[in-house]
Amino acid sequence: MKLYFVLDYLGGRGGVETVVTAISNQFVNKGHEVAILLPKPSGDKSWEREVPNVYYYNEKHDKGNAIDNCIGVAQIIQKIGVPDAIIATHTPHSVLYSRVALGLHSKVPIISWLHQPLKSFYDPHYVKYADLYWAISASIKKELIKSKIDSDKICLVGNPINLNVSMIEPILGNHFVYIGRLENNQKQIDLLLNTLALFQNKWSLDIIGDGPDNEKLKSLAERLNIRDRVRFHGWSYDPWDIVRSIRISALVLVSKYEGFGLVVAEALSRGIPVIATKVEGPDELIQPHENGWLIEPGSSQQLLDAFNEINDLSNDQLKLLSRNARKSVDKYATEKAMDKMIETFINIKERRNRL
Structure with missing residues (x-):
């Protein structure tokens, strides 16, 4: 045809x-x-x-x-x-x-x-x-x-989704990653930064992507006094190459809306648990506490609760989440x-x- x-x-x-x-x-x-x-x-x-x-x-x-x-x-x-x-x-x-x-x-x-x-x-x-x-x-x-x-x-x-990818083993320690466009209206990365500033445990955030709010987000991180824990990598043709070279506990996507949330599926296919908002797409991919966490859009408290749950995970629990994550996207x-x-x-x- x-x-x-x-x-x-x-x-x-x-x-x-x-x-x-x-x-x-x-x-x-x-x-x-x-x-x-x-x-x-x-x-x-x-x-x-x-x-x-x-x-x-x-x-x-x-x-x-x-x-x-x-x-x-x-x-x-x-x-x-x-x-x-x-x-x-x-x-x-x-x-x-x-x-x-x-x-x-x-x-x-x-x-x-x-x-x-x-x-x-x-x-x-x-x-x-x-x-x-x-x-x-x-x-x-x-x-x-x-x-x-x-x-x-x-x-x-x-x-x-391409499932012929190598696994990336998540580790304990509250190492979070965001991959995507740096734009606050839909993606709400400012909510992510503001919530992490309230998180009392040790953490790090790697941001991979570019967009119109890049400089605003860097300034926000400075004002929140968390700039030393947030790394901006810029856009990458293969962001997962960067993820393999750094530490990751979970991917975070707190959008107001998504069509599907391809990056969520890509993370799960590599065995990475995901924190995402309960919106179209991610709510079909995430089974709460099995392969990740779902929060209500705009809820800083629920996001903070998810961070605390990750902080309290045992190594065995994190490994189970990783195995579940990979299996959960086979149908895609x-x-x-x-x-x-x-x-x-x-x-x-x-x-x-x-x-």
């Missing part, structure tokens, strides 16, 4: 890029023809070298509007041929671009593949122009159904997600044959 992934602009360093890279290459390995359609080069283009056949549909317009993007996608389709299916990835707008661009080729199915909750977009209604939906989490599936999308059109594929293996996606295409063919 000829498959086109249509995306909106990407910074180049996020979870969407990681997952699209893995899945697009898996499709190629299975004999499918794949193209990646982006409006313009990503902020960091390095990930684009890892995916097949990248095309830019609005490269000449820095602030292209929806009409420009629709025309651009249509021109690429005219240039490289009509696909068997389009996977409108990342935003609801990508569904709109694809639908308009296909024009007379209305029988080409569009699959919406969102990586954030619908409520995080200002234009969620555009997803209704898709024919089928890949949901990366049960919560996103519920949102789609609540938006009056037929449940028969939604396939819960999960978020694919990339191969299993691929099987569900390919099943979707089989269903598409069957529907076509009935028409």
Whole structure:
């Protein structure tokens, strides 16, 4: 099959890029023809070298509007041929671009593949122009159904994870790690720093990532007088290489919302327990006190309680958490997600044959 992934602009360093890279290459390995359609080069283009056949549909317009993007996608389709299916990835707008661009080729199915909750977009209604939906989490599936999308059109594929990774053994001692974008509105890293300043036991925090609030967070650590216990590593192409070289007791992610929380799954797959907020995605990955801890969003007290529980762990308890963590994500293996996606295409063919 000829498959086109249509995306909106990407910074180049996020979870969407990681997952699209893995899945697009898996499709190629299975004999499918794949193209990646982006409006313009990503902020960091390095990930684009890892995916097949990248095309830019609005490269000449820095602030292209929806009409420009629709025309651009249509021109690429005219240039490289009509696909068997389009996977409108990342935003609801990508569904709109694809639908308009296909024009007379209305029988080409569009699959919406969102990586954030619908409520995080200002234009969620555009997803209704898709024919089928890949949901990366049960919560996103519920949102789609609540938006009056037929449940028969939604396939819960999960978020694919590479399980062929080496384990990283967690150790006692309150060594915490945050991996992700340094942005307080969603990620609430300021809450993490403020809570650690109240934690009475010895601890350390390693922050791996970059973002608009980088300098604010460094200043906050200074004001809280904890700067000597917080290390900012900056962005890394493979943050787990850094984690292997430092000490870690648990990963911490205290976001207001997530689509799935890929970094949570990546940590669990390496045997690392996780403290996360009870929001969409992490609440499906974390089984409290079995492979990590769940706290209510914005609750400094519950986060502090989790830190204290980690402080009181025995070595045997931490090892059990680590084993449970690795086992808990087996169902998210990339191969299993691929099987569900390919099943979707089989269903598409069957529907076509009935028409």
